Amino acid sequence: MREQQAGWEVAMEHEKEKAILEILEQDARTTPEQIAAMLGLEVEQVRQAIRRLETAGIIRRYKTVIDWDRFGEEQVFAFIDVKVSPAREVGFDDVAERIYRFPQVHAVYLVSGDHDLRVIVSGRTMKEIAAFVAERLAPLDRVQATYTQFVLKRYKEDGEVYAEAEPDRRLVVAP
Amino acid sequence: MKPLSQAVASVPPSGIRRFFDVAAQLEDCISLGVGEPDFVTPWHIREAAIWAIEKGFTTYTSNYGLFTLRQRIAAHLKARYGVEYSPESEVLVTVGVSEGLDIALRALVNPGDEVILFEPSYVSYVPCVLFAGGTPVCLPTDYRNGFQPDVERLRRALTHRTKAILLCYPNNPTGAVATRETLEEIVRLAVEHDVYLVSDEIYDRLVYETEHTCVAALPGAAERTILLGGFSKSYAMTGWRIGYACAPAPLLEMMMKVHQYTMLCAPIVAQKAAEEALERGETEVERMRREYDRRRRLVVERLNDMGLECVPPQGAFYVFPSIRCTGLSSEEFTERLLWEERVAVVPGNVFGASGEGHVRLSYATSLPKIEEALRRIERFVLRHRG
Ligand SMILES: Cc1ncc(COP(=O)(O)O)c(C=O)c1O
Numbered sequence: 001m002r003e004q005q006a007g008w009e010v011a012m013e014h015e016k017e018k019a020i021l022e023i024l025e026q027d028a029r030t031t032p033e034q035i036a037a038m039l040g041l042e043v044e045q046v047r048q049a050i051r052r053l054e055t056a057g058i059i060r061r062y063k064t065v066i067d068w069d070r071f072g073e074e075q076v077f078a079f080i081d082v083k084v085s086p087a088r089e090v091g092f093d094d095v096a097e098r099i100y101r102f103p104q105v106h107a108v109y110l111v112s113g114d115h116d117l118r119v120i121v122s123g124r125t126m127k128e129i130a131a132f133v134a135e136r137l138a139p140l141d142r143v144q145a146t147y148t149q150f151v152l153k154r155y156k157e158d159g160e161v162y163a164e165a166e167p168d169r170r171l172v173v174a175p
Numbered sequence: 176m177k178p179l180s181q182a183v184a185s186v187p188p189s190g191i192r193r194f195f196d197v198a199a200q201l202e203d204c205i206s207l208g209v210g211e212p213d214f215v216t217p218w219h220i221r222e223a224a225i226w227a228i229e230k231g232f233t234t235y236t237s238n239y240g241l242f243t244l245r246q247r248i249a250a251h252l253k254a255r256y257g258v259e260y261s262p263e264s265e266v267l268v269t270v271g272v273s274e275g276l277d278i279a280l281r282a283l284v285n286p287g288d289e290v291i292l293f294e295p296s297y298v299s300y301v302p303c304v305l306f307a308g309g310t311p312v313c314l315p316t317d318y319r320n321g322f323q324p325d326v327e328r329l330r331r332a333l334t335h336r337t338k339a340i341l342l343c344y345p346n347n348p349t350g351a352v353a354t355r356e357t358l359e360e361i362v363r364l365a366v367e368h369d370v371y372l373v374s375d376e377i378y379d380r381l382v383y384e385t386e387h388t389c390v391a392a393l394p395g396a397a398e399r400t401i402l403l404g405g406f407s408k409s410y411a412m413t414g415w416r417i418g419y420a421c422a423p424a425p426l427l428e429m430m431m432k433v434h435q436y437t438m439l440c441a442p443i444v445a446q447k448a449a450e451e452a453l454e455r456g457e458t459e460v461e462r463m464r465r466e467y468d469r470r471r472r473l474v475v476e477r478l479n480d481m482g483l484e485c486v487p488p489q490g491a492f493y494v495f496p497s498i499r500c501t502g503l504s505s506e507e508f509t510e511r512l513l514w515e516e517r518v519a520v521v522p523g524n525v526f527g528a529s530g531e532g533h534v535r536l537s538y539a540t541s542l543p544k545i546e547e548a549l550r551r552i553e554r555f556v557l558r559h560r561g
Contacts, residue, residue: 166215173210
């Protein structure tokens, strides 16, 4: 009976934290006071939960979604599929690590299919990315082939649609 | 020229639109006056409708509506509330709850029949009763008990002329949800006095910290209840003009007759969209409901903090706070708030006399806008408090 009770409390705590995370994921600047009001919790409870989520590495950090193009700073992105021969003990991990340490690398995934790693890279120009592939990626030990696709237009990224926002088409007042 | 229809002329023009030509012109005005979701219809529903148009679904349907949609509506109501309606003869697809309400009253009312409703109420109820030739009997409710319908008052208002009781829970404009016990008592009274029940449950999916009670599911209710349900609010589909009415076959047949000769059928594209909504809309309904719930808690807390008292509403997307602390009437409050702070709300008196001293705020607006509006309202209240 007590075990069941404890299990239930853990589940409730999980739901609460999940709701806090969802709110912060939408807008990291929502204050603990606002979150507390929105979820019917005490402010101190929310503060504690956020602290716990930060220390546990669940909240990695707070960042801002920026449309750099609109700001006038153009950036080029490329998807690079990389074929790698795996090594005993480490598989693909060591190669992945050597790649993701480059700051211009945005993402590295191990994927199923024809290639092994999918790398997302940014640069100021296509030439810069081409140089990165030729001088940094391709020569790495055990990298057998690379296949580069440049991004021509970004429509949606991380849930964010990069088009003009739809206007609110509703009447100012409705019954 | 000869005078026009008396029934129509007797209905005053809508109070809700009065200030709002002004509001529409004001730059930087935030509207909390909108009675429809700020979400657009979920994409999968819009996409299904586009597909339907591409496939040539452009015709009339059966007067009752597409059979496949009626089946889904019946299955949905059975699964959620345990009420059973035959998709052949007890489900009618309507052009919104608006049409359902109109034809329900026209099917029920003879000249002089009384229809009882609780105020503050949705703005269409009194006019629709009048258009149907009935006499509206409005019973006030009070914010101090959360706008619960007063069963004693109802008992006293029932006469031999009473034909129907019109219910709307969750409620527009108060957000109130009647308790199951209260609704059971109302059903008992309806049975005792042999009157019909018309239950507008358009906000059934938008309830918070409680469960929705479907009136038709209560003991003794089904045989005398017209259940009105919709897609406008739950699925953010106000512009599609689609809803449904459910009632015992002989009663529905009467409504169907009016529908058949006035509307013919609901738009087929909207019917296809509604099918998709019932089939796969659950995740989106819950996502929107959760979002409304968070805004609701925030708004209620802030309003109470600034002295605009409100009992936390448990449904729909409205709060209906008392503005007594400002000493202003509903219309003065609304008008001054609009001019001084550029926030549009709806004066409570347009929902009936017992709405005086209140305003309706809708939280179907993005959170940043709600917060800015609350800051402005707070400034306004501080200025006007004695
Ligand atoms: C209580 C109530 N009933 C009915 C309606 C109309 O709904 P529909 O869009 O289905 O005609 C509304 C819309 O505001 C409402 O608030």
